[in-house]
Amino acid sequence: xxxxxxxxxxxxxxxxxxxxxxxxxxxxxxxxxxxxxxxxxxxxxxxxxxxxxxxxxxxxxxxxxxxxxxxxxxxxxxxxxxxxxxxxxxxxxxxxxxxxxxxxxxxxxxxxxxxxxxxxxxxxxxxxxxxxxxxxxxxxxxxxxxxxxxxxxxxxxxxxxxxxxxxxxxxxxxxxxxxxxxxxxxxxxxxxxxxxxxxxxxxxxxxxxxxxxxxxxxxxxx
Numbered sequence: 001x002x003x004x005x006x007x008x009x010x011x012x013x014x015x016x017x018x019x020x021x022x023x024x025x026x027x028x029x030x031x032x033x034x035x036x037x038x039x040x041x042x043x044x045x046x047x048x049x050x051x052x053x054x055x056x057x058x059x060x061x062x063x064x065x066x067x068x069x070x071x072x073x074x075x076x077x078x079x080x081x082x083x084x085x086x087x088x089x090x091x092x093x094x095x096x097x098x099x100x101x102x103x104x105x106x107x108x109x110x111x112x113x114x115x116x117x118x119x120x121x122x123x124x125x126x127x128x129x130x131x132x133x134x135x136x137x138x139x140x141x142x143x144x145x146x147x148x149x150x151x152x153x154x155x156x157x158x159x160x161x162x163x164x165x166x167x168x169x170x171x172x173x174x175x176x177x178x179x180x181x182x183x184x185x186x187x188x189x190x191x192x193x194x195x196x197x198x199x200x201x202x203x204x205x206x207x208x209x210x211x212x213x214x215x216x217x218x219x220x221x222x
Contacts (some may be wrong), residue, residue: 013065035194040214085159114130
């Protein structure tokens with residue numbers, strides 16, 4: 001069964017740091033079929049945009065604007081209720097937990113027993129071609145395996161949109177291409193809007209959707 005398609009909409013966003021405007025007003029819509037890329041020089045507010053979206057903007061920043069998911073305003077909701085998944089350039093796997101325990105951390109609380117949660121984690125690993133990694137220490141995984149486990153953990157949270165904060169940045173070029181294709185294909189399959197921050201023009205080309213260049217807050221098509 002095909003998942004419903006979702007839409008993320010940002011309206012009239014102005015972001016400031018200690019009283020200095022970084023960008024805005026900025027308005028755009030992220031559709032499920034067209035990953036949107038945000039680029040710009042360091043310090044222009046790219047990652048802070050994502051922090052604002054997930055409700056984790058540091059106190060030194062101020063933001064005005066609205067964000068809606070499928071037409072429902074979410075900017076006043078606590079982070080755990082926004083249904084936004086975010087993938088960072090560091091995989092952020094918990095070193096004191098096994099692979100399946102890392103995944104279980106993200107499994108919705110309605111799945112209560114340890115056995116049921118392990119079964120969900122095992123099924124996700126099998127689907128991703130990572131059979132047999134359940135009890136592995138994350139430190140023993142390859143870079144590609146760690147990246148895929150991090151993606152699975154985000155997806156197990158059942159997000160309605162996917163945010164990417166340079167998640168391909170630390171991977172070597174062949175792995176970068178493969179993992180990038182995996183992320184975009186997974187998002188397409190699940191009909192998730194994708195908003196990606198990157199320094200690499202190749203990421204934007206691979207995304208194939210609109211390009212937002214911060215600094216002048218312009219919006220152009222790839």
